[in-house]
Amino acid sequence: MRVVLDVGLISAKFFFCLLLALFCVGGVASRNLCAADEPSPTVTWREAYEHLQKGRYEEVEEAYEFLKKQSATKDDLPGEFANSPHPLTGPQYAEIALARIDLETGHRARAYERLEALKKLHSEQPRILGLLAWYAFLNGKLDVAETSAQEAIRIEADELWARRTLAEVYQATGRLKQADEGWRYFVRYYNRVQPEKAEELLLAAEGSLAYARWHTGKQIFDFVLNTLCIDALKADPLFWQAHELSGRLLLEKYNKPQAQQEFQAALAINPRAVTVLLGRAQAAAQDYDWDESNRLAKEVLKNAPGEPLAHTLLARSLLFSNQPEAALEQLQLAKAICPTDPTTTGLIVAAQIQRDGIRSLPRLQLLLESIDHIADLPAAADAPEAYETTLIAAAKINSACGEVLATTGEALEMHRKFELAEKFYRAALAVMPQLTAARNNLGMLTLQMARVDEARTMLDQAFKSDPYHMRVSNMRKVIRQLDGYATLSTDHFVIRYDNAQDELLARYMSKFLENEVYPQLVKQFGYEPSTRTTIEIYSKGNGQTAHEWFSARMVGLPWVQTIGASTGMMIALASPNGLNEPYNWSRVIRHEYVHVLTLQQTQFNIPHWYTEALAVRNEGYPRPAEWNDMLRKRVPRRDLRNLSNLNLGFISAKNGDDWNFAYCQSDLYANYLVERFGEPALEKLLLAYRAGKTTEVALKELFQTDIKDFEAGYLDYLDRIVAQLPGQAEASIEYSKSEVEAALEKEPRNAEWLGRAAMLKAKDRRRDEARKLAREALEIDPHCATAAIALAELDLRGEAPEKAIQKLASALDNTQPDHQLLQRLLPLLIQTKRWDEALKYASLAETTFPSDISSTVALAEILPHFMDLPRYKAVLEKLSMYENDESEYRLQRAEIAWKESDLPNVARYAAMVLEIDVTEPKAHWLLAEGLSGVKPEEALEEFSIACKLDDELAEAWAGWAVLLQTRGQVQEARQKAETALALDAKNARALEVLNKSQPAK
Template sequence: MSAPPFHLAMLLCFASLAVSAIANDLESAQDQFRIGKYTEAEAVASAAVESGIWNERWSRLLIQCQLEQGKYAEALQTYEDAIRRYPTSMTLRMLGLEAIRFNNLSERADEERKRFFQILQSSPLRFASRDNLIAAGRYFVEEGEDARQVLEMFYDRVRDSNPDFLEAYIATAELALEKGDYKVAAETLAEAERIDDTDPRISYLKARAFESSDTKVTIESLQRALELNPNHVPALLMQAELALDRELYDDAEAAITAVLKINPSEPDAWALRSVMAHLEGDTEREQEMRSKALRTWNKNPRVDYLIGSNLSQKYRFAEGAAYQRRALEFDPDYHAANFQLAQDLLRLGNDDKGWTLAKSVADDDPYNVVAHNLLTLYDRIKGFSVLESGDIHVRMDPKEADLYGDAVLELLTEARATLCEKYDVQPDAPIMVEIFPEQKDFAIRTFGLPGGDGYLGVCFGRVITANSPASQGERPYNWKSVLWHEFCHVVTLEKTKNRMPRWLSEGISVYEERMRNPAWGESMTPQYREMILGESLTPVSKLSSAFLSPPSALHLQFAYYESSLVIEFLIEKHGIESLITVLVSLADGLSIDDALTRSVGSLDRLDVEFATYAREKAEAFAPEADWSREDLPADATTDELAKWVEDHPTNYWGLRRLAEAWIAGKQDQKALPVLEKIVELGAVTQEREGPLELLADVYQRLGQEKRERETREQVLALSSDALPSYRRLIEIATQHDDWQHVLEYSEATLAIQPLQPFGYEHMAVAAAKLKKPEKEIRPLEALLQMDPIDPAALNFQLARAWLQSGETTSAKRHVLAALEAAPRYRDAHRLLLEIVADSQ
């Protein structure tokens, strides 16, 4: 073949350069869009489209720029011009569908959806471009098709053939997030980061993926997204929602304002303003903001879904459910609203409708991970026992119900009587308490997903979920303390119609724990003392944020304690009546700031006065101790540390480190005076394996029983879950035939661990020794439920206890059970004769 003529070669060269220049211009404009320079990107794209360049990507970019800025009419016009040139572009049609909807053209949007499907049917997808395959997948997701098939047929297909095509990873992550599959979303986004870690969408989606599991990653990812694109609307909206959660309403408003500067018609932004108005009790503004959210698409189901889900996040489940129903009036097939409504109903105690709706969502959407988890759990809890006492209904594992269900009802009945009277509340519907023997089941019922480590119980209003001692390992928390705390939430949420900030709700519950039993709830510790006198004390006006973004688990626990101190301060200074007035004002729709101002005065003064009160409390804790850390050597040997302590004989941190070092070195004699010094200084707390428990263990190992017993009694006075000390005191009391103390310690043990034989065995023995058959019956019946080695002996003991209590029918039943298990049991034969004689 001969070489092309010179002029033709030059023409081809210029054409190549022109294509290259156009490609560079397009890439540059796309980069501008990516970093949030929407106006600049729009100008370049508009010029390219008007010049007639034959490349649909320019039209797509222009529509994206116009949609991002709320220029919906212009976006629709651009789409109509472009689709005539590129009628088979599925990507363009998906953008056009959005433009049509936001021009309030619902009927046309329906027609466009049908047209989209017709084109898919007429165009073989096996020849489709990767862009069109992703667009087709998004279409089918929106239509409610099986998400797993969408992944396989569209997104995975593109990723297999184009492993570096970012849009396939973005689409996969979006779908996984929509279905609650956060693990797949996180894994997919990690792959996307390896392809291009400068796309703000990846960081934003990563923030969403970790929102329910890792606050630190969420915040860092959100910050990263906004560093890459300060005008990234989804990230700004998420920032607003997080601020709403923390009750940082000025921050939320700032983020919303930033969004509306970009897109004055952004529906999510107006919806969040509607949420804020609702929380402020401004009904008129709430509806005005909702109307603005619906102004460009008057049947947009997401608006009411978003308002409702944010209200539910604030425990306003009834109001949230009402908004989900409005969303479903616009679109009965809107899955997000259907499932949120199911969750709202379950949290309102409307189990029949809630579970039915959850099942419907799971059937329609098999890939919805949260719905699947809930339905799997429902199959398990259908076998739970239901115990009732008045309007209190308890759902428990049948075996656990047999062992301590009556004690649960007794405790909750006491809580109802005490707290409802104190706060003048009368619940007008049943209160459901669900206790789960497996932590993952508790988490799924409570949060929808496994996780939630650290939570012992959660109250939604009239529904309480709690972990049973079976889910907590060898040293569980005091279940009575947990249920008292959660029932207090029932009372205060009822009093305020669920309109209270988290700090106030938690503060009252922890305070009421201490009122019921001084060893329950949070109390002062060396760490808390340091935090109060340092920089960690949060002003009362900002306390809710301490719960939602704590730097560590310790800071979260401190938030509970500080909140309870606020309640203690308010009641001491202003009386319980002032606190109740605050709750009533919240129920009337006032904000917490206005409610506090009305009841106790200026918030600024409250912040100052409380800070003074808290510091006085902290300084009163072990005031003779030296609390400085400045000169404490970091890497000293034990001998060097001992020398340092000799020079600093009252330094708590040095004493503690030295005691722990001596104990680790099995030198109890040297550890003993160090621990005794800490106790002498008064620096002891309810802390597990703290100085007081360590001292008791040292006394035990050194054989100093009297001092050990005294020290363990101190532990019990401070701690609600000191199971090791209870067990040891039972052993000591048994050795000394001190049956009254054995009985008392055994009963207290069962408030911590009711699922193991130890407490029941010693309680039964002590009751028998004290000739208290009425106290002997319950532990013996519990032991019968625990697959005993010798059921005949237990039935015999029960028969004897029932007979001594005057219940011959029950006595006869158990002695016959003993004989059935051991026909030659002579003592049982004699007891049967005695029972028959007494019956005649």
């Protein structure tokens, strides 16, 4: 399969570097075999190799123990290098295979010891020396690795394992020029030798990729994926390592879908391949799916206990959830396996900073500037901080330890310590300018911090070095898109927008921000940003939707869950004018500006859940009906997150409901805080985060409680919330087929279980069985909702809505109506235009279940058929709050107010329409009517906008004429009135304007 490194929009979130042995694969459950496992004496070298490649470690170990006593020619040994002037003997080949088994089952030290012993017997065999060097490197023994590699190369100049190891050692010890030459060797080697064996091809690929990462290596990336890896598999179809390398490279470039295909292909050959399982774990970590990442890492450690990358992946998850001590425990385990691994060291530095903070930023800056001449660093005035000690030790080994610094920067950025992350990225590039990953990350981070011009330069440089990096490529496209946008600057905001599509939106947003959002929220939170906040409104264009541009702006990829977001330094949103379904942009922009204030004032120390809680509370709308539905379903089953994992609900939700429920839970945590400790508790907790404290410490110091007690109280609070949603909690729980069958076995005469069984049968189209069960249930309980619904569903499939209505209505108990029955009955009554019954049952539903907005929505459709305007107005007013992304109800309410000459409500509801759709001409007209008597200048502007948006809106022209006439602008008034009459010859207001403006006879 040809793999395309496309620089289009490919979904993924974050990548953590993989630095492992080419042949580190699956694990072995036990090293001890019973006699029954002994291989046949006729086992061949090929059979043993197949066992090894397929991860059958139990069989292969015994096979090689047998084979190492046998002689063999080069042709007998699968995969043996074709052109080696020093071919391996059979016993040497078998012993190397046994060392590989040690390595792949997590016993690095034992693998090294086996090769060390083999060297004593064969000190002039270059392959043994080369592999000894590699295993020494994997164990952090850099001196041994370098010496052994040089010995191997002295004997055989093209010993590839030695060449790879020597380049790695040079890189790990700061000798970058020698490392660069070492990696360049592999490009030249391939061109000179044209190797054909799979292992040779993969070693050439690994070295060439390392060279390409330090240079502009577009052709090399292509060549590795589409030639070397494919040729390796042609040479050896069992060589899963080629799939693993392809997957790793694709994941590095954010092509997760194709990476997963390669990983799956590798696992189809060897389901226990450790590097592949870790690749999948890293893919999960890209999406912040820590549950899956941790599961895979633990699976690896179960079978390969000495695998350091598994520990570092677990540590990343712990760092994300703010558990630095636990992360350090994992990192120390990794460090014990390989003390010189830069990823481990970088994460240790990040964990120490997360745990201890930084006492002196000037000292940190001095340290970072001294990395490449660490001996000249003046001693600290006080005892050095833990992170400082770790960094100094790393710099003494490697004066160009850019990988350590970049890893620290990544971890700090993940924890939203953007300014610190930037310092570490810059320090990494200062000592190791070849480090493409750091340049990529710094460019993207700079854009997230709203420094667009600076980001442009950095991302252009990054793209030259790494043209296949999806996020870099997409963010460069975003900047080019921004170049074509207009700018509207106010005292506190800079708004970027598409002048052709969103000029009106930008104008109204700027007024809303300056007049309402900024003064209110700055006062509430007691914090004023030091610079103006940039707001970017993305519209459709250049082949991308508004949401795709917005997503690319935020994460460099084409899709994120929301339509508005803030980095804390800027706000971006997809234009409501560019989406299929408009949304309440005023609610979104207020929400996002809360993030700007809370993140900045706490220096990003505020947990994600709490900044979301404060943002939701400031939206100013009631809890959505969808949240109530989720509460009814999830709370009884305790399908909930807690404070230790709630943050994950915003970035690694399994579906839209999980994502929405994270907001719901956050809001309710804040509500519970207020209920238990009073309204001032919100500000107190915010100030605690501002002081750098954790939630656990803040709860103890401020409210004399601990996490366990707080969580228990929160669960009780949720139970009370759900109890206020009467009659709906139990019915909303969904049961599986097996659960229903088990319940029926215990209670065969339980009407509810019979009804649920009938619903399942109806769903499976087993109609006769469904009817039988439903009728049996209704004989036991004539009001069994599930049974009636099952029968109604069968009637509807037979296109008999009247019969369905009859069955649902018959089962309904008007004294204790069932929520599900009403939900099924009301749409059918509306569909069949049975308005009297519809009004009756909608009224019953609204009274019985006031938290369910669906009955109010039904009333909005029913009431126009009755002469009950006061009630209709009340319904529209309620829906204007609960259905806050729908402009229809607000517009209808404004029109009623205009007919009643209720000008304050005309202005109020018309303005509320514009909070959703600034392109609605009727809203501008009605707002103008409402403002005419109090703010005539604004009214004139609104009339003008309305008529530009819809030049056939006669009432807008007439109203404009009336206002102009009252201001003495007679000639203009006549012109507007004449336009109105051309559209509506009987328009009373236009006629009156003309009559009043007739010259006296």
